[in-house]
Amino acid sequence: MRAGVLTGIRLGLVSCESCGLLSRPLRVAEPGHCPRCGEELELRRHNAIQRTWALIIAAFICYIPANVLPVMVSNTLVSTEDDTILSGVVLLYETGSWPLALIVLIASVMIPLAKLSALAYLLITVQRRSIEGQNDRIRLYRIVEFVGRWSMLDVFVIAFTVALIQLQPLMSVEPGYGVLFFAAVVVLTMIAAETFDPRSIWDSSNE
Amino acid sequence: MTDHTDINNVPEAVAVPKKRMRFSVVWIIPIVAAIVAVGIAVQQILSKGPTINIVFKEAEGIEAGKTFVKHKDVKIGQVTKVKLTKDFTHVVVTASIDKSAAGLIVEDTKFYIEQPRVSLSGISGLGTLMSGNYIGIEVGKSTKAHYEFIGLEVPPPISIEEPGRRFILEADNLGSVGIGSPLYYRRLNVGQVIGYDLAENGRSVTIKVFVKAPYDKYVTADTRFWQASGVDVSLGADGLSVRTQSALSVLIGGIAFETFGSFGDVKPAAEKAVFNLYGNRTEAAAKIEEVVTPYVLRFKEGLRGLSVGAPVTYLGFPIGEVTSVRLEGDMMTGDIHPRVDIVIYLGRFVRHMKKVDTAKEMGMSLQERRPTVQRLVDRGLRAQLKSGSLVTGQLYVAFDLHKDAPRVKIDFTKSPPELPTVPSGLADLQEKLQSILARLEGLLKRADEEVVPEAKKTLEELRGVLKSVDTTVVGKDAPMQQDLRETLQEINRAAQAVRGLTESLERNPDAIIRGKTQEKP
Numbered sequence: 001m002r003a004g005v006l007t008g009i010r011l012g013l014v015s016c017e018s019c020g021l022l023s024r025p026l027r028v029a030e031p032g033h034c035p036r037c038g039e040e041l042e043l044r045r046h047n048a049i050q051r052t053w054a055l056i057i058a059a060f061i062c063y064i065p066a067n068v069l070p071v072m073v074s075n076t077l078v079s080t081e082d083d084t085i086l087s088g089v090v091l092l093y094e095t096g097s098w099p100l101a102l103i104v105l106i107a108s109v110m111i112p113l114a115k116l117s118a119l120a121y122l123l124i125t126v127q128r129r130s131i132e133g134q135n136d137r138i139r140l141y142r143i144v145e146f147v148g149r150w151s152m153l154d155v156f157v158i159a160f161t162v163a164l165i166q167l168q169p170l171m172s173v174e175p176g177y178g179v180l181f182f183a184a185v186v187v188l189t190m191i192a193a194e195t196f197d198p199r200s201i202w203d204s205s206n207e
Numbered sequence: 208m209t210d211h212t213d214i215n216n217v218p219e220a221v222a223v224p225k226k227r228m229r230f231s232v233v234w235i236i237p238i239v240a241a242i243v244a245v246g247i248a249v250q251q252i253l254s255k256g257p258t259i260n261i262v263f264k265e266a267e268g269i270e271a272g273k274t275f276v277k278h279k280d281v282k283i284g285q286v287t288k289v290k291l292t293k294d295f296t297h298v299v300v301t302a303s304i305d306k307s308a309a310g311l312i313v314e315d316t317k318f319y320i321e322q323p324r325v326s327l328s329g330i331s332g333l334g335t336l337m338s339g340n341y342i343g344i345e346v347g348k349s350t351k352a353h354y355e356f357i358g359l360e361v362p363p364p365i366s367i368e369e370p371g372r373r374f375i376l377e378a379d380n381l382g383s384v385g386i387g388s389p390l391y392y393r394r395l396n397v398g399q400v401i402g403y404d405l406a407e408n409g410r411s412v413t414i415k416v417f418v419k420a421p422y423d424k425y426v427t428a429d430t431r432f433w434q435a436s437g438v439d440v441s442l443g444a445d446g447l448s449v450r451t452q453s454a455l456s457v458l459i460g461g462i463a464f465e466t467f468g469s470f471g472d473v474k475p476a477a478e479k480a481v482f483n484l485y486g487n488r489t490e491a492a493a494k495i496e497e498v499v500t501p502y503v504l505r506f507k508e509g510l511r512g513l514s515v516g517a518p519v520t521y522l523g524f525p526i527g528e529v530t531s532v533r534l535e536g537d538m539m540t541g542d543i544h545p546r547v548d549i550v551i552y553l554g555r556f557v558r559h560m561k562k563v564d565t566a567k568e569m570g571m572s573l574q575e576r577r578p579t580v581q582r583l584v585d586r587g588l589r590a591q592l593k594s595g596s597l598v599t600g601q602l603y604v605a606f607d608l609h610k611d612a613p614r615v616k617i618d619f620t621k622s623p624p625e626l627p628t629v630p631s632g633l634a635d636l637q638e639k640l641q642s643i644l645a646r647l648e649g650l651l652k653r654a655d656e657e658v659v660p661e662a663k664k665t666l667e668e669l670r671g672v673l674k675s676v677d678t679t680v681v682g683k684d685a686p687m688q689q690d691l692r693e694t695l696q697e698i699n700r701a702a703q704a705v706r707g708l709t710e711s712l713e714r715n716p717d718a719i720i721r722g723k724t725q726e727k728p
Contacts, residue, residue, distance in 0.1 A: 011214075013217075022217070023217060023218065023220055024214070024217050024218075024219060024220065025220055026219065026220045026221075026222050030222075031220060032220030032221055032222055033220060033221055034220075035218045035219075035220065035221065041220060047233070050233065050234075051233040054233040054234045054236055054237050055233065055236060055237070057237040058236040058237035058239070058240040058241075059240075061237055061240040061241045061244050062240050062244065064244060065244045065247055065248070069247070080282075081272075081273075177247060181244070184240065188236065188240075195233075
């Protein structure tokens with residue numbers, strides 16, 4: 001983006017995020033509420049960086065048990081087996097279906113990690129007021145937002161499996177704690193992506 | 208900025224007073240996440256029970272991560288590792304036990320691999336056909352925790368918690384008893400054999416049995432155990448006898464017990480009390496006689512066919528049995544002869560008698576009974592070996608009254624006192640036969656010496672007589688011969704005349720009435 005472009009902040013104006021009404025803020029620190037719809041006005045999303053950081057850190061914390069704890073406990077007459085995401089990948093690979101193993105590995109292990117890393121990277125660059133590669137960064141942000149909704153696939157699969165495979169006493173599948181953490185990772189990452197204010201990417205170049 | 212009307216027309220925002228927080232509430236999320244994650248980690252660590260190592264001979268059907276440790280069919284742990292010992296002779300199975308079950312893992316806890324088993328008392332562990340083998344435990348009573356164990360090869364047949372009592376039986380041999388063989392009380396299956404072992408000196412066998420509650424109270428100090436193994440065929444002096452316990456025990460053997468002649472309520476025997484195991488029921492029942500009087504018999508004859516346990520009879524009534532048969536004597540003088548120890552059961556003796564004060568008789572002491580025994584001996588009471596069966600040649604000791612026996616005084620100072628004997632009928636017969644033969648021999652000898660020369664002389668005389676007979680009677684010109692010839696000629700002529708008569712009579716039968724008629728021309 002070109003520097004010196006006219007922005008709302010430069011004009012001392014703020015647009016409401018829900019109804020889009022342009023208004024003058026009371027003060028820069030506390031812009032007040034939208035006179036039309038009553039929504040709290042923010043020049044930038046309130047505390048966006050801090051919140052995003054909090055969510056990302058929470059997601060990171062959850063990411064560890066999500067991978068360590070079993071996501072699925074399958075009870076058969078013969079045995080009880082605990083499966084973590086990674087053991088599932090290993091099992092798939094060992095049984096010869098390496099494309100499936102790759103899909104699971106990418107979708108369930110690498111993508112959440114990549115999303116978290118991407119958000120962390122965006123936050124760091126914003127905080128360091130970096131003016132480089134702003135277009136690349138917004139593209140990265142869009143990808144993160146887009147991918148987010150597909151990340152719950154694993155959780156859905158497990159939910160379906162658990163509901164369908166209840167052949168007591170021959171076989172039954174129960175969800176493990178891991179799946180809760182996995183869902184938490186996905187949800188927290190999505191919220192974090194939502195909380196992040198992409199406008200802040202250009203803030204530094206406007207000053 | 209500028210005083211642009213448009214901008215001035217923009218309404219001013221409404222001020223709403225609000226506290227600002229330095230830190231966003233959002234930080235609660237990572238804190239909660241961290242607390243939950245740490246909480247789960249802590250719970251995982253805390254719930255981790257002890258890890259134990261069990262050494263097995265072989266790890267049949269044991270797989271790391273798939274085999275469980277189960278108590279009462281409840282999963283209490285899981286095998287985490289299976290590997291060989293350093294010398295490759297055994298298998299070390301590492302299992303992590305749930306914290307909740309850690310109390311079960313004590314010093315004397317026993318581990319075994321539960322698998323399908325076909326044993327004497329049935330089939331067990333069929334469930335493992337479906338679920339796979341698992342490690343069973345037999346919880347010990349100790350309270351000391353322990354983490355290294357040696358696994359059993361077979362599961363203990365009786366759980367330590369099963370109410371009942373264990374007893375130890377001593378026997379000469381194991382018979383057909385095995386672990387799991389049933390224990391019968393009045394033909395009820397009330398327990399089983401839980402183990403056996405050779406005695407340390409190798410001369411006997413100790414058998415451990417378990418009697419289930421409430422039947423264990425029937426085992427008292429007077430209880431007798433005997434082998435109810437299979438079919439008990441005994442061919443003794445008292446003939447052929449066949450006994451069986453139950454159809455099952457015929458197949459797999461077993462032990463039975465009973466309290467013979469119990470007197471009121473007797474205290475049950477203590478745990479791990481030691482009992483004798485008798486060969487059969489008769490043997491077990493016999494030993495219960497209260498008044499047992501030992502005696503010694505010395506025979507002059509061979510005792511082949513007399514075995515320990517052979518009956519002792521008085522005029523045909525069984526009153527005791529042989530307890531030992533052996534040789535005794537002086538090695539220096541070479542005077543070695545068989546000695547037979549017997550016992551007389553007064554109870555049986557008295558039982559056969561009519562109108563007798565049993566209690567009084569039984570209550571008499573050995574001293575008091577001595578005159579009776581002496582009186583019997585005075586009247587000719589003698590022990591004798593008799594053949595119980597001609598087929599088997601088994602002998603038994605029979606007391607009979609021999610009227611003509613010489614008087615014997617019993618030496619009651621000896622213990623046990625000796626009772627007089629007479630040679631057996633068989634030996635008697637043998638002796639008599641021998642004396643007959645001896646006499647026959649003497650007879651023959653005398654005949655040889657005295658009769659034969661006499662006979663020779665007689666024979667010579669006889670020959671002279673015969674010669675004279677020859678000349679007077681048999682010679683060609685002997686007068687007797689001539690007379691004889693003439694007589695024969697006379698007879699011949701007479702016979703011819705008779706023939707002529709009969710012929711003419713045939714022709715003219717009426718000639719006998721009318722006389723001879725002239726023949727018609």
